[in-house]
Amino acid sequence: MSAPRLLPRLDPDNRFFWTSGADGVLRLLQCESCTTFVHPPRPFCPYCLSEEVSPHAVAGTAVVDSFTINHQKWHPAMEVPFVIARVAIDGALGVILTTNIVNCAPEAVDIGDKVKVIFEQQDDVWLPLFQKAD
Numbered sequence: 001m002s003a004p005r006l007l008p009r010l011d012p013d014n015r016f017f018w019t020s021g022a023d024g025v026l027r028l029l030q031c032e033s034c035t036t037f038v039h040p041p042r043p044f045c046p047y048c049l050s051e052e053v054s055p056h057a058v059a060g061t062a063v064v065d066s067f068t069i070n071h072q073k074w075h076p077a078m079e080v081p082f083v084i085a086r087v088a089i090d091g092a093l094g095v096i097l098t099t100n101i102v103n104c105a106p107e108a109v110d111i112g113d114k115v116k117v118i119f120e121q122q123d124d125v126w127l128p129l130f131q132k133a134d
Contacts, residue, residue: 007122007123008125014040017041017055018125018126019125020055020126021121021127024119026057026060026128027058028058028089028092028095029041029053029056030054031045031052032050032052032053033045034048036048036093037056037058037093037095038053039092039095039097058089058090058091059089059090060116061089061114061117062088062090062097062116062117063087063088063113063114063115064085064086064110064111064115065085065086065087066085066111067083067084067086067109067111068083068085069081069082069107069109070083070084083101083102083106084099085098085115087099087130097128099129100129101113101129101130103131103132104131104132109132114132114133115130115131115132116130117129117130118131
C-alpha cells in the first residue's frame with residue numbers, strides 16, 4: 001500500500017519504533033525491571049512504574065486479532081479496498097499493533113492468520129505493515 005499517509009511526529013520516546021524498519025527489525029520497548037513490553041512507547045513502564053525501559057528486537061511475527069476492510073477512498077492516491085487490522089505481536093504479551101495487511105486480497109485475510117512485518121519507508125519513518133506469513 002503505497003498511498004500517502006499522515007506520518008507520526010518523531011520524538012525521543014518513539015523515534016526508535018518509527019525508524020527501526022531501517023534495518024528490517026521490529027523493536028518494542030521492554031521494561032528492564034519487570035520485563036513487560038510497553039506499547040505505545042512511553043518513558044516509563046505502566047505496570048511497575050520503572051523508568052528503565054529500552055528498545056528490544058522482537059520476532060516481527062504476529063497473529064491477526066481483528067480486522068476490517070475499508071472501502072472509503074480517504075485520499076485520491078489510495079487504492080481501495082484495504083485491510084486495517086489489529087495484530088498481536090508474538091513474544092510480546094499484550095502488545096497489539098493497529099496496522100495494514102498488505103500483499104494479499106482483502107477477502108483472503110482471516111482472524112487467526114499468521115503474519116510477518118514488512119516496512120514501508122516514507123521520509124524518515126518506516127511504517128510497520130504486515131503480510132501473511134509463508
